[in-house]
Amino acid sequence: MSALLEARGVSKAYPFRGRSVDILSGVDFSARAGQLTAIVGHSGTGKSTLLHILGLLTTPDLGGVVVDGTDTAGLGDGRLADLRREKLGFVFQSYNLLPQHSALRNTLIPSVRRGKEAQDRARLLLERVGLGERVDHRPAQLSGGEQQRVALARALVNDPPVILADEPTGNLDGESERRLLALLLELAREGRAVVVVTHNPAVSEAADRVYRIADGRMQGPDEQRAEGPDERRAAGPDEQRAAGPRLRKEDSR
Amino acid sequence: MSLWSLALANVWSLRRRLVGLIVLVSAAVAVCLGAFAITGQAQSVTTNDVRESTANRSLTIDRPEEGSGNPLLTARSVKELGRLPRVESVQYRLQASFGLVTADGNGPLLYATTYRSALPPPVVKSVRKDLFPLREGEVVLPSRSQGFDLGAYLGEKVTATTTRFVREGEGTGVDEPVTVAGIYDATWQLDNPDAAYAADATVVKWAAARSGQPAKNYLDTVGYDQLTVVAQRESDVPELLRQVQDRHYTATTLRQVLHALPGILELIRVAGQALLAVLGVLAFVGTVTVTGALARQRAQEVGVLKAVGFRTRFVLGLLVAEMSLVAAVAAVLGVVLGVGLAGAGAAGLRTLPEVRPYVEQALPLPSVSVLVSLAAATVVVVAAGALAPARRAARMSPTQAMKDW
Numbered sequence A: 001m002s003a004l005l006e007a008r009g010v011s012k013a014y015p016f017r018g019r020s021v022d023i024l025s026g027v028d029f030s031a032r033a034g035q036l037t038a039i040v041g042h043s044g045t046g047k048s049t050l051l052h053i054l055g056l057l058t059t060p061d062l063g064g065v066v067v068d069g070t071d072t073a074g075l076g077d078g079r080l081a082d083l084r085r086e087k088l089g090f091v092f093q094s095y096n097l098l099p100q101h102s103a104l105r106n107t108l109i110p111s112v113r114r115g116k117e118a119q120d121r122a123r124l125l126l127e128r129v130g131l132g133e134r135v136d137h138r139p140a141q142l143s144g145g146e147q148q149r150v151a152l153a154r155a156l157v158n159d160p161p162v163i164l165a166d167e168p169t170g171n172l173d174g175e176s177e178r179r180l181l182a183l184l185l186e187l188a189r190e191g192r193a194v195v196v197v198t199h200n201p202a203v204s205e206a207a208d209r210v211y212r213i214a215d216g217r218m219q220g221p222d223e224q225r226a227e228g229p230d231e232r233r234a235a236g237p238d239e240q241r242a243a244g245p246r247l248r249k250e251d252s253r
Numbered sequence B: 001m002s003l004w005s006l007a008l009a010n011v012w013s014l015r016r017r018l019v020g021l022i023v024l025v026s027a028a029v030a031v032c033l034g035a036f037a038i039t040g041q042a043q044s045v046t047t048n049d050v051r052e053s054t055a056n057r058s059l060t061i062d063r064p065e066e067g068s069g070n071p072l073l074t075a076r077s078v079k080e081l082g083r084l085p086r087v088e089s090v091q092y093r094l095q096a097s098f099g100l101v102t103a104d105g106n107g108p109l110l111y112a113t114t115y116r117s118a119l120p121p122p123v124v125k126s127v128r129k130d131l132f133p134l135r136e137g138e139v140v141l142p143s144r145s146q147g148f149d150l151g152a153y154l155g156e157k158v159t160a161t162t163t164r165f166v167r168e169g170e171g172t173g174v175d176e177p178v179t180v181a182g183i184y185d186a187t188w189q190l191d192n193p194d195a196a197y198a199a200d201a202t203v204v205k206w207a208a209a210r211s212g213q214p215a216k217n218y219l220d221t222v223g224y225d226q227l228t229v230v231a232q233r234e235s236d237v238p239e240l241l242r243q244v245q246d247r248h249y250t251a252t253t254l255r256q257v258l259h260a261l262p263g264i265l266e267l268i269r270v271a272g273q274a275l276l277a278v279l280g281v282l283a284f285v286g287t288v289t290v291t292g293a294l295a296r297q298r299a300q301e302v303g304v305l306k307a308v309g310f311r312t313r314f315v316l317g318l319l320v321a322e323m324s325l326v327a328a329v330a331a332v333l334g335v336v337l338g339v340g341l342a343g344a345g346a347a348g349l350r351t352l353p354e355v356r357p358y359v360e361q362a363l364p365l366p367s368v369s370v371l372v373s374l375a376a377a378t379v380v381v382v383a384a385g386a387l388a389p390a391r392r393a394a395r396m397s398p399t400q401a402m403k404d405w
């Protein structure tokens, strides 16, 4: 199975009071097309740090990240930005919407498409995340969960093969959480590599693979699903991406 | 989204926070433009009326010193010089002094002066529309002379006391009634400040009486005080000057004589230029401050834009484009305000008689080149002011800018 996103031997330290504090040391990670991959761990263990490194927002001190076959080591700022735009959709822990713009425009901003085509796609995505009625609302006029979904629509606007989401269910109630989880799984089943950082057991249980971070080290992945090549699900008509395998849930551990 | 559509959307949604900058910059533009429009018009009035049209193409020849052997400025000289190549016209000036006596008593000593169509004085008030040529017995007085305010005598009969030759070194006064047909701006210095314009025949009569020569052939025996030779083009002047000097006339070019605007307009012009510099700096500093503050407030936004895949150059371009849009709005606003201001300023200045002929058009409109360059300068100044803070903001790494976790 192809790894759309891979990290090899990633280390990151932050300077703190003149000392260097290791957050990640020699972490390996990979996320495959068609799968929901979860990263779990206690607070402060470096999950967001790793996700930012995977999202090409922070450069690791050691090691490298490969995105859809492109080794990002040594790439310039501009090329990294292009990769972020085309290959990666990032949903931030604190959404990071632009406060002065409507949900629609927030979704539209990174779009590489222009004009009506871009508008139509943005509207479609907002409908898909259940915000068809909220397109003209500004972030301040939306609930946390709604902002989260706008952020997800924005992450999807250029149809990237990789989606990275930091605590996507952090602020959601049970029902919204279930719907978002279903949506994330659906996005994975359309052939994307979906990576979520989560504290939420429901999310990690539903994930195909789970990585655990503790003391700067990576454990896992735990394969939670048996791969059933004969149970492939066809790609949707508008999503021609290679469909990932359909996976049966086994007993959670 | 494309850079300009996002910039437009940002400016629109941030409009409340940009109002201050827009007001500052548009006020700066308006004040400069107002000053430029008024002085520009005044300048073009003098330029069109005098400088470009004739004065800059003119030579003046003064009456030779007695015993110098140089030729007199007679009617024949006028003909001779008129036949030189590239001469458009030859105009003469004759002056004769007289004492002005009004109903209020003795006035200044003035010089009756013939009128030259190439160098018309700026008439402020007159009894009729087409004042020149003057009729015999009419004079046009300066608005002020030797401490006398003469503007009030328009249309009135006054007395001119001229001198009649008795014998060498002795004369006798002769009173003659004249009508004040017009008043001209006393700052006009071309025929010296005490010139009073009168009909040719009147001036010849007075000059002849003073010298004891018969008026009939005065112009052949004594001649004019000054001739003005107008060349067809400004570039012909040096060659013409040489030819005239070859004929032993003492000629000078007029070019340097006419630079001065009335004091108040000169003041406005200098003030306008000084303001331009001050306000330019103000607009620049204002933009730096506003952009800097906005960029700090919007660091998060910069981080987000970079995080979702915009290049540093795009973000930098976006911030500068936003400020350029602000500047463009301010420039347009400033132009409208500036034209209004110029109109109001000109209306105010029209109440001052000495400035009036220079600001006669209802609305002094600045020239297109002034408009365009001022608008362009506004955008450039503002964009330049935005550049440094924008660059600082755009260079941050996305994570650093967002402080997401």
Ligand SMILES: Nc1ncnc2c1ncn2[C@@H]1O[C@H](COP(=O)(O)OP(=O)(O)OP(=O)(O)O)[C@@H](O)[C@H]1O
Pocket (backbone or CB within 6 Å): A014, A015, A016, A023, A041, A042, A043, A044, A045, A046, A047, A048, A049, A050, B405
């Ligand atoms: N810019 C920074 N400078 C110094 N230390 C940092 C910086 N960013 C993160 N850290 C430290 O790195 C550690 C890991 O942070 P990170 O945000 O990755 O944790 P996390 O696993 O996402 O936690 P949470 O579950 O609470 O979101 C924390 O201890 C934090 O203090």
Ligand SMILES: [Mg+2]
Pocket (backbone or CB within 6 Å): A047, A048, A049, A093, A166, B405
């Ligand atoms: Mg985190």
